Amino acid sequence: MPRRRRAEEHDEPLFADDENAWHDDGFTFEEHQPRGRGVRLVGCLLPLVLVAALGFGGWQAYQYLSNYFGNESCLLRSGESEEKLTPEQTANAATIVTVGTTLRDLPRYAANIAVTTAIQESKLRNLAYGDRDSVGLFQQRPSQGWGTLEQVADPVYASGEFYRHLVQVDGWQTRPLTQVAQEVQRSGFPDAYADHETEGRVMTDALSGSAPGAVGCRLDPPTESSSAAQVVTKLREQTGVRAQADGATVSADGGDVTTARTLGTWAVAHAQAEGITRVTVGDREWVRQRGRAGWSWQPARDPVGATDVRIRLG
Numbered sequence: 001m002p003r004r005r006r007a008e009e010h011d012e013p014l015f016a017d018d019e020n021a022w023h024d025d026g027f028t029f030e031e032h033q034p035r036g037r038g039v040r041l042v043g044c045l046l047p048l049v050l051v052a053a054l055g056f057g058g059w060q061a062y063q064y065l066s067n068y069f070g071n072e073s074c075l076l077r078s079g080e081s082e083e084k085l086t087p088e089q090t091a092n093a094a095t096i097v098t099v100g101t102t103l104r105d106l107p108r109y110a111a112n113i114a115v116t117t118a119i120q121e122s123k124l125r126n127l128a129y130g131d132r133d134s135v136g137l138f139q140q141r142p143s144q145g146w147g148t149l150e151q152v153a154d155p156v157y158a159s160g161e162f163y164r165h166l167v168q169v170d171g172w173q174t175r176p177l178t179q180v181a182q183e184v185q186r187s188g189f190p191d192a193y194a195d196h197e198t199e200g201r202v203m204t205d206a207l208s209g210s211a212p213g214a215v216g217c218r219l220d221p222p223t224e225s226s227s228a229a230q231v232v233t234k235l236r237e238q239t240g241v242r243a244q245a246d247g248a249t250v251s252a253d254g255g256d257v258t259t260a261r262t263l264g265t266w267a268v269a270h271a272q273a274e275g276i277t278r279v280t281v282g283d284r285e286w287v288r289q290r291g292r293a294g295w296s297w298q299p300a301r302d303p304v305g306a307t308d309v310r311i312r313l314g
Contacts, residue, residue, distance in 0.1 A: 072272065074217035075295040078205035081198070087217055087272035089124035092137055092155055094215075094269035095238055097207040099159040102239040102262055106163060108208050109173065114138075114162050116200030117181045120193050126155055138162050138185070156238055207269065209261030212284055213297030215268050219288050225275020225314040234270070239263060243309075250311040251304075257282070263309045278312035280304050 074090040076083045085093070093115055100111040118124050121139040130139045133149075136158045140146035151157045162184060166172055169183045177200075178193040187193075206214035226234075228245035235243050235252065241263060243252035250267075254260030264281035271279070277288040285300040287293075304310050 072217070072219050073295075074215060074269065076203050076206035077214050078202040078210065081202045083199055083202050083206075085124065085203075087219065087269075088126075090215070090217065090269040091273055092118070092124045092126060093203050094207050094266045095155045096137070096159045096162075097204055098239045098262060098266050099156060100163050101208050102241065102259060104160070104163055106167070107173065108204060108210075109177075110163060110166060111208060112197075112200050112204040113166060113172070113177050113180050113184075114159065115204050116177060116193055116196045117162065117185060119196040119200055120181075120189075121185070121187075126153065128153065207262070207265050209258035209265065212261060212281070213286070214261070215265040216286055216295035216297060217268055217271055217288075218290060218292060218294030219272050220290060221288070222272075222275035222277065222314065225277075226273075228313055231267075231274055231276075231311060231313065234274075235263070235266070239266065243311075248313045250313070252309045252311075253305075254307045254309060256307055260307045260309050267309070267311045275313055276311055277314060278310075280310040280312075282306045282308070 072087055074085050074087055076085065076090065076093075096114050096118055097111045100106045100114055101108060104110075115124075118137045122130075122137050124137065126137055127139070128135055130136075133141050133143050135142075135149060136152045137155055138152075138158050138161075140152040140158055140161065142149050142152060146152050146161055147157060152161070165184045166180065169175075169180050172180045172183075176194075177197055178191060181187075181193040182190040205211075225248075228248055228250050231250050232243045232245045235241055235250070239262070241252050241254065241259070243250050252263055254263050260281050264279050264286070267274075267276055267279045268286050270276065271288060279286045280300050280302065282305070283300050283303040284297045286297045
């Protein structure tokens, strides 16, 4: 006779119905005989179904974790290419691009050279240290006439100084990027800029209004935010565009679609630092959120004009 397993050996009885049946007066052995090929097939398939279910559940768990956990990040797209950066790197890249293309009205190639140079020099971080007295995005040296320590540590000033030197290079518009960058920087590694040309091009294209919704960031909810007046000031300093503040909203007219997109991507790129929660350009908008949807733009809930930009804070 089969030995009965004590219930206390398990969290709950195993095969409880069968265990009772062994002691049922009406029980016959035939009732527990194999019930045909169909039953055997189900028995064989059941483990596979369970494994598949566990696999699907694991995938769902992975998707959830990857969607709502992990570091804040930004995705920059150009055609089929994309680059993922930290919010700090994205904000610095946006400053470099807008100072060149929007504030100084230089061709996109100038911004491409500048962004690529900053990738090599600082990985797009505003470093407070470097070789000898080099600091900042471009590792500029106060002792070599680039400005005071405080000035070259300011991304807006540093970007402007890079462009000021860039336009003095003969034939910079048509010469290879790495040659022009070296003329400006006088680096000990003159060929290193070429290693980052593709990354620099993707970032520059995304941040200079080449396509709608080319920059998105997945961010935590803001713990604090700048005032609308402060954002208006920064926007003017970095782009030359005069915006208007109304409560927690900043509004600007880009004048053309490309400039409007550039202003919109600037706002998304600076969203972490400024506490920006929503950016609308034309009939598209970016909404601050923690999930991967933050990397993308959606149809606007409340559209604006094709060349208009609306930035919401807090």
